[in-house]
Amino acid sequence: MTDFTPIASLIGGVLIGLSAVLLMLWEGRTAGISGIASRLLPPYRDDALLSRFGFVTGLAAAPFAIVTFTGAQISQTVSSNLPLMIVSGLLVGFGSVYGKGCTSGHGVCGLSRLSMRSLVATASFMASAIASVFIIRHVI
Numbered sequence: 001m002t003d004f005t006p007i008a009s010l011i012g013g014v015l016i017g018l019s020a021v022l023l024m025l026w027e028g029r030t031a032g033i034s035g036i037a038s039r040l041l042p043p044y045r046d047d048a049l050l051s052r053f054g055f056v057t058g059l060a061a062a063p064f065a066i067v068t069f070t071g072a073q074i075s076q077t078v079s080s081n082l083p084l085m086i087v088s089g090l091l092v093g094f095g096s097v098y099g100k101g102c103t104s105g106h107g108v109c110g111l112s113r114l115s116m117r118s119l120v121a122t123a124s125f126m127a128s129a130i131a132s133v134f135i136i137r138h139v140i
Contacts, residue, residue, distance in 0.1 A: 019055075020108050027051060032105025033059070034096040099124075 020031040096102045110118020
């Protein structure tokens, strides 16, 4: 079971919301991670390349910053099943393209704009996540 940490969760939520608002303010774009990351690759070359690189770098650097500045220990488990990881990555990528956005774009930015498409997408993400956890923990 995962421990519930309301203070850390609140701070994380506020930071995610703040970064989404700042990205909309400065770049005029929603904070969809899949869209930002995919535009780091060719054929996209424009003035926003540096800001996209900074956004993705910040995502990757955040755990290291937490450990460095707070001394907190972060534990993360990654599967050693390489075929499963490849299939999972391809499914997530396909889902992001097919759903016209990822969980962060729909769940954080789309819902805050009252987008019906984002509501349906987020409900689908959540239903799939709930079903996956149930099957993995109680059926398999």
